[in-house]
Amino acid sequence: MSLKKAGLIIFIVLLIDQVSKIYIKTHFELGDEYKVLDWFRILFVENEGMAWGTKIPGQYGKLALTLFRLVAIFGIGYWLVDSVKKNGSRILITSISLIFAGAFGNIIDSVFYGITFNDSYNKVATFLPEGGGYGTLFHGKVVDMLYFPLYEGYLPEWIPFWGGKFFTFFEPVFNIADSSISIGVVLLLLFNKRAFPKEEKE
Template identity: 80%
Template sequence: MSLKKAGFFIILILLIDQISKIYIKTHFAIGDEIEVFDWFRILFVENEGMAWGTKIPGEYGKLALTLFRLVAIVGIGYWLWDSVRKGGSRILIFAISLIFAGAFGNIIDSVFYGIIFDDSYGHIASFLPESGGYSSLFHGKVVDMLYFPLWNGYLPDWIPFWGGQYFTFFEPVFNIADSAISVGVVMLLLFNKRAFPKNEHEE
């Protein structure tokens, strides 16, 4: 796969990701929810940290996370360019493109959303508000909205540790960028031999 085709996929994913996030941010308040199916809902939440809402503690935790993401995206971008240059497999380049697009999509939120939107608590956010954004550069929150509560109920008592507790599967709320990263990683795991084929000399 050429770098041009990889770039097309990246731009397409970024557009879908950012359009969906901007729509949610400008039409929903935090906690607003629309039920599409019993097992699929649009639920607006914001993530201040990493996956699963994990935060880096301390005054500069959010800044450190955003800077780490920026360094990581440079590394992923080099990996993509180098794989194309070396004639890497189509699966490898497509998977890296998905990971790059997803990481880039969430970086946009982290870097810019704090200054281009006001907060969404109790009201719908405004784009480029006159009073300023809800935070500063590099301190934005990632917009999540895809929620798949496939099963809700109390776990059997015989299950260790969690028996008898109310449980929701699948509980995390995520976005298009997260989906792209997950699909890319799963592709590399499932199709590892095709993504990283060994030539005869190496064998």
């Protein structure tokens, strides 16, 4: 698989990811929800930290996370180019391309959204506002909107620890970039032998 085809995958994922995020940011207030189906909703939330909303504490926690992401994306990019040069399998290059695109998509939010949008609290944000953004360079928040509450209800009393409590499955809210990373990782796990074929001994 050529680097050109890998680049096309990355471009398509980034385009869909950023268009969806910019649309949500400029049409929804923070916390707004649109019900597509009972088990699928568009819910606008922002993630200041890592997966599941985890944050790095301290004044420079967010900056450290963004810089780490930048270093990681260079590493993934090198892995992709190296795999293409070594004629890696199609499944391997496709997977790396998806992971790269997803990571890069969220990096764009973290690096630039703080200066390109104002905040979304009780209002719809403006792109490139006159008064400046809600943050500074490298201190943007990642936009999430895909919500799949496949089950919502109270658990039976007989279940230990959680019995009788209200439970939602699947609770995390995510975006296209997160989906791309997850699909890439799952492909590597499911097709591990095809992604990393062992060289036959002569």
